[in-house]
Amino acid sequence: MDELSSGSSDYAASTWIAWFLSTKGNEYFCEIDEDYILDRFNLTGLNSEVHHYLYALDLITDALDENISDSNRDQIETQARILYGLIHARYVVTTRGLAKMLDKFKRADFGRCPRVLCYQQPLLPVGLSDIPFQSPVRLYCPRCEDLYRPKSSRHCAIDGAFFGSSLPHMLLMVYPHMIPTKTTVIPPPVPRTQRQYGGVSADALHQRALALERKSGHALSGEETDCMGVASDHSTEPTVPPNVRIERVVPRIFGFPIHETSRLMAWQERKHEQQMTKIAEFHRRKLDTV
Structure with a gap:
């Protein structure tokens, strides 16, 4: 009070x-x-x-x-x-309510997706349950289709049932032009000559790396070298244990989950299982090498 x-x-x-x-x-x-x-x-x-x-x-x-x-x-x-x-x-699932939530969505009042390849995609609030006091609100990204916790502790305390489990999917069905494209468009890289590392241009550092390679008598086969002549491995190691199930949103319309045989659900399940298989395989190989 x-x-x-x-x-x-x-x-x-x-x-x-x-x-x-x-x-x-x-x-x-x-x-x-x-x-x-x-x-x-x-x-x-x-x-x-x-x-x-x-x-x-x-x-x-x-x-x-x-x-x-x-x-x-x-x-x-x-x-x-x-x-x-x-x-x-x-x-919020009425015509007037969806229009108001669309305005907030366009202004990114709910925040933006933290993933780099989502390019600041605005988020939408969603509840994991329509029953009060079950789970707090989560933020749904229409591009990567993942869930995120709000940044502010004030927003983390909001009940997810106050938005329902159907809001993002209803809004995108009523306003299909707001569905983001799934094609990945990589922005043009910054020219190497425009980058600076500790006051030294990237070209100068790259020349140093090449000189170190020639001096050592071998080249790094099939690998890129970073600005200090060290092999750079751009592959990211999965850190989630294979036995952990990732929290993910289930598309719902008026609280009812979309039929499992639908194309969207089939695609989501296939991608999810592929990712979990890769994570399990990585951890298995890691244990074998120990």
């Missing part, structure tokens, strides 16, 4: 939803239309999942009695946050 007390003037002057969205840590949420909240059909079943449901709903719609004690108001405030999150999960 520290944030509530510190911003009491804003809270009194504005609506509860506006205050909630302006609170630090709630940047992932979009504003739910009041008409959607007031339509009780959209809230079917939520009364059994939220304590003090009617009071929490009144607080969200700014209809709560001002004479409620502070202790009760704290409890209602907590339940109002949960109720708003559960309504939010339903709202």
